[in-house]
Amino acid sequence: MSLYRGYTTLNNSFQSVSLSDEDLIKRDILNHFAIRKGEKLFNTDFGSSIYEYIMDPLTEETKDAILQEVQTTIDYDPRVIAQDIIVSEFDNGIQVEVDLVFVATDASERLLITFLRDNNL
Numbered sequence: 001m002s003l004y005r006g007y008t009t010l011n012n013s014f015q016s017v018s019l020s021d022e023d024l025i026k027r028d029i030l031n032h033f034a035i036r037k038g039e040k041l042f043n044t045d046f047g048s049s050i051y052e053y054i055m056d057p058l059t060e061e062t063k064d065a066i067l068q069e070v071q072t073t074i075d076y077d078p079r080v081i082a083q084d085i086i087v088s089e090f091d092n093g094i095q096v097e098v099d100l101v102f103v104a105t106d107a108s109e110r111l112l113i114t115f116l117r118d119n120n121l
Contacts (some may be wrong), residue, residue: 001011012080021102021104021105022077022102022105022107022109023103025077025079025100026082026100026109026111028077029073029074029077029080029111030113032046032047032048032073032076032077033048033050033115034048035047035048036048036049037049038050046076048069048073049069050066050069050094050096050115051069051115052080053065053066053091054071054094054115054116054117055117058087058088058089058094060079060099062088065100066087066094066096067085067087068086070087070098071083071085072098074098074110075101077082078103079102079103080100080101080102080103081100081101081102081103082098082099082100082101083099083108084097084098085097085098090115091116091117092116092118092119093114093115093116094114094115095112095113095114095115096103096112096113096114096115097110097111097112097113098110098111098113099111
């Protein structure tokens with residue numbers, strides 16, 4: 001039986017829209033990253049500002065700012081804990097690898113997130 005249940009219509013080709021447990025948590029995290037700070041009505045602090053760094057050179061200062069932004073976004077969801085975060089340059093943007101630990105099951109998984117310059121997550 002699922003602990004968490006939800007749905008998504010993202011990339012759906014008329015299949016089931018139901019998600020549960022780890023898949024739902026990962027989708028929620030990706031959705032959080034896809035919303036820019038200030039876009040959500042009545043909660044302008046929600047979202048991510050990683051896209052502000054996408055055109056900047058990936059210096060140590062920029063990496064630290066991205067690491068902090070990723071940690072803050074992951075910490076927003078009480079169902080997961082980020083254990084390790086790696087930020088690297090990608091051909092057309094920034095790539096972030098996050099080792100997630102799911103609190104309810106103590107399972108872990110590496111989530112790979114690519115932030116592209118053309119504003120696609």
